[in-house]
Amino acid sequence: MYSKKFVPPLLRKPTAAPEDADEPPNKKARLSSSSSALTISTAHTPQRVAQTLKLSSASNTARKPLLLVRNPVSPPATATDDDDDDDDNATTTTTTTDRYYNVLWRKKTTKKHKTFDGDGILALSGGYATLQDSSGKDLGRTMMRAAPGLGDLVSLGGKDVEIDSVLSRADYLSGRPFLKAAPVKEESAASFQAVSAAGFFGSKFKTPLLGSTAVGNSHAKVPTPRHDPTAEGALVMPRPSGGGKNIVDVVVDPFVSAHLRPHQREGVQFLYEAVMGHKAFDGQGAILADEMGLGKTLQTIALLWTLLKQNPVFGAGGPVVRKALIVCPVTLINNWRKEFNKWLGRERLGVFVADSKATIRDFTHGRVYSVMIVGYERLQKVQGELRGVDIDIVIADEGHRLKTERNKSAAAIRGLNTKRRVILSGTPLQNDLHEFYIMVDFVNPGLLESYQTFRKEFENPIVKSRQPGASRKDVEKGKARGDELARITKLFVLRRTAEILSSYLPPKTEYIVFCRPTPKQLKVYTTILSSPHIESCYRSPDTSLLLITLLKKLCNSPGLLAPKPSPHPPHHPTTQALLAAVHPKLLESHSSSHSGKFRVLDRLLLTLYRTTTEKVVVISNYTSTLDLLSTLLSSRGLTHTRLDGATPQSRRQDIIDAFNRTDHRSSFALLLSAKSGGAGINLVGASRLVLFDLDWNPATDAQAMARVHRDGQTRPVVIYRLVTTGCVEEKILQRQVAKTGLAESVVDMKSGVGSFTSEELRDLFSVRETECATHELLGCGCGGRGYVAGPPSPEGEGEGSGGEEEEEEEEVKYPGLMKASEVDIEKIERERLAAMKKAPKGAQLGALMEYSHVLASRLVRAKPAKTEKAADDDDEEEEEYDEVSIEDELLTQVVRDGMGKEVSFIFQKTF
Structure with missing residues (x-):
């Protein structure tokens, strides 16, 4: 088909000069000047052309300049008063001049008909412009002092970029432009629905008729729900937002x-x-x-x-x-x-x-x-x-x-x-x-x-904002990204x-019982740590994991480290090398006397069986530990059943049902493997639960401890977590509470083990002969008297704080002016890192401040409350023997029977 060559229309016809003018008629608008080269691209918008014409004819007073109309730009964010108070010397250029734009970008090309390759985000901050595509990938960066206008075409990183629209600072910080499938904000959704309702659904929709379609009389049934939505207590599901004549209520049976x-x-x-x-x-x-x-x-x-x-x-x-x-x-x-x-x-x-x-x-x-x-x-x-x-x-x-x-x-x-x-x-x-x-x-x-986009635009900013010394800008960005994730995920x-169960289930009390290791345990522990092969464990993630497992079993009982009989596979060569210096007599017996936790459990089970009609669930992560527990129960004549990975699937539910139905004489205890039966099952037949050892993953322990506090439970629930103090188990507890995520890295054999420094591993594998290292780390001033001390203050002041005078003494002394050659940069950096390492410890363990802390020796020597007359006669003795107690009388009796030799501290909390 014949067609003429397309000629673009002129934006404005040139106007003739007045007849009485002394000067000749104006020429056409110049597209370039000596001061700057302005080029009008075919991709320019009319507004840009008008701006160019205005610049080229600014000195010509005979022609009235064109007016440039811009879309409104959101006002720049300003620094808050709080930010100024935090740092008087901090600059605010990053919060007052930052600009963000939605753009179109393409690679530079000489083609006549140019098209754009995709959408992107242009961020102008600190005099530099950074271009990212819609997935968050960096495409280029260049210096840009002046903010571009809408429709401007700029060159950046070998690409042509056209400014499409202004992006608000809040939207950019939240990361919303990088999530195309993410839901819009509620206010945006509301306005969109209002416009849609007015513009698209203003009139009744009519189904178009096809040429061969004939509409006959409709005899459809009246929509009727399956269950009565108006009945008392009816649970009616929400209707879809669009509605319609064929929508019927969905009612739960x-x-x-x-x-x-x-x-x-x-x-x-x-x-x-x-x-x-x-x-x-x-x-x-x-x-x-x-x-x-x-x-x-x-x-x-x-x-x-x-x-x-x-x-x-x-x-x-x-x-x-x-x-x-x-x-x-x-x-x-x-x-x-x-x-x-x-x-x-x-x-x-x-x-x-x-x-x-x-x-x-x-x-x-x-x-x-x-x-x-x-x-x-x-x-x-x-x-x-x-x-x-x-x-x-x-x-x-x-x-x-x-x-x-x-x-x-x-x-x-x-x-x-x-x-x-x-x-x-x-x-x-x-x-x-x-x-x-x-x-x-x-x-x-x-x-x-994709995960690459999520990691770059969300994971990295959020993690970076939580690091010590993060800048104000990083903290602001990380918080905005975290808030956006929370907003999206709360929808599903x-x-x-x-x-919520407090009004439906009996109360639950948790006790963390810190047990002292026996002399034989300490002997084996120190012998292993003094082995010449211990240094190799600091350099390899595999051997580090072997050593952790070895010490965890030692906390349960030294008998678990004894050479295994011929049907069982031998120990790993590294394990054999570490145990080579241990005297065989320390490992030959499986008696419970070799373990502080076994001694406490032995008295606890006997007291529970003789004085109550309650049943107990004992959970461990190791089947070999379950073997020792089974031997202990059998030697005491206590009936028990067992469920672990070797239990056939067809028998597991029968074992659970039988345990829940029978009394404590028929089935007193259930030995349970945390990996095989620690999730999902109901063991409401028992009201006591003993978590004999800890797992690196706190979720595993949380699942295991929830087996007895479930629907159908009629008795108050008591949970005991046994921890060997001063050893690796206590450090596992600290890492669980701190939620560092380091435990999962060790168990899953990820790169987290490799990130341990030599000092961190030495601290993990060290042993301390102390009452309770965790209580010392908390800096709690309760003295083991059993009251809740509350979370530590931000300044770290304890009970013994000396007020303003002590604060002044602990204030950092600056040396003032001195020669640069006299400054020990390495020393300052070491002190700074040591302070950063020490400061967050108490805060990370702050959850333990919600427990009441009881020193076991106070339970042993506690005396009944004296009369008023006796108190007057012996005030000093009353002050020395503070009366302390815990809610569980059975545990109190266990501690007193052992004279407080095996138990050092008890942490108590009622839920």
Whole structure:
């Protein structure tokens, strides 16, 4: 087709000069001058052209200059008064001149028809402009003193950049521009909905008719909910925001909702909105992160039963979910089946358990089963068979197992292409940002972009802002990024603490019992640490982990280090080398007398059995320790059962049920492995729990201690955590409380072990003969009298603070003016690092200040309260023998029977 050559129209026709003018007619606008070269690109906007014409004809008074109209620019942020108070000498140029823009960028090209390669962010700060693409990747940086205008085309890093719009400082600091799939802020969403309602939904929508379509009379049924939404106590699910004539109320079956507590009703509604896509984020996943004992299983069953039977769209052709998959640890399979039978009965729902004898085809091709329960390991083997059926929702119980990128179970679930994914986990997810990202990306893929983008724009700024000596700008940016993550994740992450159960369950008291090591333990401990092979453990992560495991077993009992019989594999060569100098007689006996913790446990179990009708659960991380515990119980004639990794799956639930039903004479104690049975199971038949040893991961211990304080418990719960003082166990406790994340690095064999300095390892493997190193580290001034001292003050003042005079004495003395050659920079740096290392210790252990601290020797010598007359006669003695006590009379009797020889300190807290 013939067409003429396109000629761009002139922006403005030249005007002729007046006839009476002395000067000749004006020439066309100059595009360049001697002072600066201005080039009008084809990509320039009319505003830019007008600005150029204005600059070129500024000296010509005959022509009226064009007016430049700019979009309003948000006012620059100013420094706050607080910032000025913090540092009078700090400059405020970073907060008064920073500018941020949404831009379009392209590589430099000579093509006639130029197109842009993508969107980006231009940050102007401190006289420099930095260009990033939408994923946060740095594309270039250059010096730029003057702020560009809208529509300007600038050159940066070998790229042409066009200024598209102004980006607010708050949006840039929050990192929102780098998360394309993230939900907008609530106020933005509200304004968008208002505009949409007025502009797009102002008139009634009419379905367009196709040429061959004929509309007949409608005889559709009236939408009717499955259950009455107006009934008393009805749990009605929220309707979708769009609404419509075919929307019907979804009501949880009253048969189930009648058993839900208020926080559980809220949880079901939260999960329903998330998996149905009614929340303001791009995804259909959710994370139920309630603490242990809040009923995550019941909330999940209520959700599944509702989705399996109802649909908010009337006449949609069936329920929302037809096939559901529950993935859990193998130890919890029977518990899930039991919970379904408990709340729904056997006749309402077909539940398929995919054990080793089951045929997966019965679930995939049959109509009898709607829910399948499978273990994580079994799922990896049957994932191929499940791909032939549409799985509408996946529930991952104990979902913190999916926290690694290479997890095969997570890959198997992703292979099912199921959008609705729910993670159940009783442990917090915000401790490690990398694991946090993996969990979020599992339930809502792509919501936080790629991990490279997340690490650069969120993880690194947040971690950097929490480092000692972080600048004000880094702290501000890190806080904004953290707030943005919290805003996004609260839409699909629900976290409630166990405080909710205070009105439903009996009280729970936790005791941290610090046990002194026996002389034989100390002898073995010091011999190992004085071995010539100990130096090699400081240089290798593998040998460091071996030494940690060796010392942890030694804290339980020296007998665990004895040479193993022939059927068992021998010790590692490094372990054998470390034990070579230990006298064999110190390891030959498995008697409980070789361990301070065994002595305390022995008296505790005997006193509990003889004086009460309560039962106890004893938990350890090592099966070899469970063997010693079993021997101890048998020698005392105490009945017990055992559940560990060697227990067949088919017998585990029977063991749990029998323990919960029988009295303390038939089954007094249950020996439990923390790895195999420390999560998900209910052991309400016992009201006492002993955590015999500690795990590097605090989540493992938290899960284990929650086994007895659950629904169905009728007695007050008492938990004992036994810790060998002065040894590696006490340092593990300190690191748990401090939440440094160092423990997970050691266990997972990540780079964290390699980051230990030699001094840190020497401190970890050292031994201190002290009453309680943790109490000394806290700097608590209670003196072991048993009252709660409260958190330490910011200045670090204890009970013995001397007020202003003492503060003046401890004030740093500056030398004043001196020669530069006389300054010892290395000494100053060492003192600064030592102060930074020492200062946060007490703050990191501040959670232990919520406990009352009792010195065991005070329990032994405490006397009954004296009469008023006796107190007057002997004031000094009354002052010496302060009366101290703990709530648990049984533990008090155990300490007094041992005359306080094995127990040094007791930390007590009631929840």
